[in-house]
Amino acid sequence: MTLTDIIPSLRSSLPARLDTGVWPRTAHWGDAGDLRAGGVSLAAVAAEHGTPTFVLDEEDVRERCRTYAGAFGAGDVAYTGKALLTVDVARWIAAEGLGLYAGSAGEVRVAERAGFDMGRVVLYGSAKSPEDLDVAYRAGVGTVVVESMGEITRLAATAPAGQRVLLRIVDGPDRRFGLRVAGGEAAAAVARIAGQPGLRLAGYDCSIGHQLSRFSQYEREISRLCEFASVMYRAHGVAPERLNLGGGHAVAYRPEEFDLALAGFATRMRSVLHLEAGRHGLPAPRLTVSPGRAVVARAGVTVYRVLAVTRTQAGDRLVAVDGGMTDCPATALCGSRHSAVLIGRTGRAAAGPAVVVGRHNDADDVVVPDAELPADVHPGDLLAVAGTGAYHHARATNFHLVRRPALLAVAGGRARVLVRRESLDDLLARDAG
Ligand SMILES: Cc1ncc(COP(=O)(O)O)c(C=O)c1O
Structure with a gap:
């Protein structure tokens, strides 16, 4: 009362x-x-x-960045700019030590103007345009997320030598882009990347939804990714250096709603990762996250x-x-x-x-x-x-x-x-x- x-x-x-x-x-x-x-x-x-x-x-954005950095380590957090990106917002993100997921040539250019360390920028997007790729290469983005089979050939032909890539893995019928494990598509993609001397597979990436507050959805994803990664490790000798769990962390819009409990989430996800990697005989990759909404x-x-x-x-x-x-x-x-x-x-x-x-x-x-x-x-x-x-x-x-x-x-x-x-x-x- x-x-x-x-x-x-x-x-x-x-x-x-x-x-x-x-x-x-x-x-x-x-x-x-x-x-x-x-x-x-x-x-x-x-x-x-x-x-x-x-x-x-500004202090709220910075404080959210610091909370993420405290929970995961700043080097393992990249802000997903599609939630909100301006030159100054990019500067705050950089100043707090986070990386950036950029989804277009426009977002890459904003990051460049902000003086962002482009090695900490990840270009992602289910359908990247030639302009997106061209601007990203020129800017020297550190990593590109591969989200379809056709993209591998395209990247191999156009990317700078040694380009680091992450492979986006999807699961479930409602997910539109990314490579499916069921049916062997994701495995075929790993084989194709491994056969391209100009590309270096740095790990796997996923995006499982929005406004998620239950840990269990992410735990299942870690388990699936570790299982797949271990099969690829044995087949091609590629151990993922990192595994990006995406964003989708819930925020409260009303007093009766809840944020994703971040500190507990980070601890829990790390322990699930070590458990699952160990269970599958996989050297444990670094766990990274790429929240958008929850930061701003x-x-x-x-x-x-x-x-x-x-x-x-x-x-x-x-x-x-x-x-x-x-x-x-x-x-x-x-x-x-x-x-x-x-x-x-x-x-x-x-x-x-x-x-x-x-x-x-x-x-x-x-x-x-x-x-x-x-x-x-x-x-x-x-x-x-x-x-x-x-x-x-x-x-x-x-x-x-x-x-x-x-x-x-x-x-x-x-x-x-x-x-x-x-x-x-x-x-x-x-x-x-
Ligand atoms: C890899 C990845 N991380 C994070 C996000 C952003 O999600 P949110 O703003 O809900 O955190 C997306 C968006 O689809 C994404 O693809």
């Missing part, structure tokens, strides 16, 4: 509780309903930079301004904000349920259910399907939505020719633009008409 259950009138005068597992590490309530992160007022950010704006708590999701907050409040015929209260599915695609695509709070003012109105929707005239345009917001929320108010650091800025679109928001870093009492807001001229600049 909480204080507001005992004294219901308090509900109207207390700001919503900020759950530390959901909101950025440095987030806390300021005066007059202001929400602060990185020592910066988010209401002031909205006033100065406009809305919607993505705000990223919690650090992100999106600040919106309310544009309209209305009710549906069924009586549901709709609070429409100045962004939506173009900057918060995860709600429609993955059913993510973010937390939202009113910021920038206090009020006496009791909280009640509200659907936070976007401005895009589309039935799927929902930001938060089940928010709890004060009854007097009105146009002009500011809302902050938590957990938007991963796959939001990265997946933002121009649907409806809406401009993509700015991305700001907050740290040490200062807000800094990482990526500026698009202008109407930006939108028209690519239109050849």
Whole structure:
């Protein structure tokens, strides 16, 4: 039972509780309903930079990097940039000692501009374009993940001599790319790589899903990979130097949800690896991970301004904000349920259910399907939505020719633009008409 259950009138005068597992590490309530992160007022950010704006708590990202480095060893963690990559984010990742999984020429170029040690960059992708490969080779990426049979011949013909490769192994009918163990495809791929003097098989890689919180799925994967690797060891004499377990680590978007328990996970995975490698007579490879979402999701907050409040015929209260599915695609695509709070003012109105929707005239345009917001929320108010650091800025679109928001870093009492807001001229600049 909480204080507001005992004294219901308090509900109207207390700001919503900020759950530390959901909101950025440095987030806390300021005066007059202001929400602060990185020592910066988010209401002031909205006033100065406009809305919607993505705000990223630099300390939160760095702290997540350090937690991963502490659990696995920094050399055995690579951040998967598709969750969110800008030049500064890449610099933070590098400064904390992590490597980078890059999935395109664009991500490689960002890493280069950030001054990333390119030997710590892994190029992956189920269908790499000639440009992806060309840019990666020129940049000198350390490792390339092989994800289909045809790619081996292509890499052998184009990669610099001695290119290190990882082979992505898949299991299960719903996985689209990678090499299957069943049916002998993965074994044939190892044989083919072993026959290419220009390629060096450094190990195996996998990606088994997203938002996973149970250790058992990863344990099964380690067991499968060790079994396969040991057969290849005996057949070709190639012992994997590393085994990448991918990412997919769960993050909490709501107070009632849980993160993957990282410290216990690392210890458990290492012991399962040693056990399974020993059982199969395989020299134990290094265990690596490549989390994306779990590094940056919690650090992100999106600040919106309310544009309209209305009710549906069924009586549901709709609070429409100045962004939506173009900057918060995860709600429609993955059913993510973010937390939202009113910021920038206090009020006496009791909280009640509200659907936070976007401005895009589309039935799927929902930001938060089940928010709890004060009854007097009105146009002009500011809302902050938590957990938007991963796959939001990265997946933002121009649907409806809406401009993509700015991305700001907050740290040490200062807000800094990482990526500026698009202008109407930006939108028209690519239109050849
Ligand atoms: C090898 C690998 N690691 C990590 C990820 C990122 O997953 P998440 O953001 O859920 O950690 C992917 C994405 O598909 C991946 O292919």
